[in-house]
Amino acid sequence: MQAAERTLIALENKFWQSMVDEDTDTALSMLDEPALMVSAQGAIQFDHAQYREMAEKGNMVIKSFELSDMNVMFPNDDTAVLTYRVRQAMAERGEDESEAVEQLMADSSVWTRKDGEWRCVMHTETEVEDDDADDEED
Numbered sequence: 001m002q003a004a005e006r007t008l009i010a011l012e013n014k015f016w017q018s019m020v021d022e023d024t025d026t027a028l029s030m031l032d033e034p035a036l037m038v039s040a041q042g043a044i045q046f047d048h049a050q051y052r053e054m055a056e057k058g059n060m061v062i063k064s065f066e067l068s069d070m071n072v073m074f075p076n077d078d079t080a081v082l083t084y085r086v087r088q089a090m091a092e093r094g095e096d097e098s099e100a101v102e103q104l105m106a107d108s109s110v111w112t113r114k115d116g117e118w119r120c121v122m123h124t125e126t127e128v129e130d131d132d133a134d135d136e137e138d
Helices: 003-020 024-030 048-057 131-137
Strands: 031-039 042-046 060-076 079-092 101-114 117-127
Touching: 003 024, 003 060, 003 079, 003 101, 003 117, 024 031, 024 048, 024 117, 031 048, 042 048
Parallel strands: 031 117
Antiparallel strands: 031 042, 060 079, 079 101, 101 117
């Protein structure tokens, strides 16, 4: 694995950890402005103030995560596309992790390098079937 790939994977993990830690400032330091997100709620474009509102006042929070099957592609020197699976535990704000609901998602992020710094400009997430859950039921 190349150094640039390791850097982007580390940044993606750092972003996810900032959500678990509810550290909005760290997340904002990694987001481009504006940025885009596509999820089950639809497609949105947001600036830093809107992200802060979502992160600090949204109903659901990420309690834990595990990234796997990471792929990194560089369409050019200043753009990186990451795809991966994430097992995430989410709970309503104020509840502890024992109340969390686990989801398996297929995610992607697009990062661009501006003035030497990588910034996330777009993120997508799609819920996928959990093959492991099926194995546990058998």
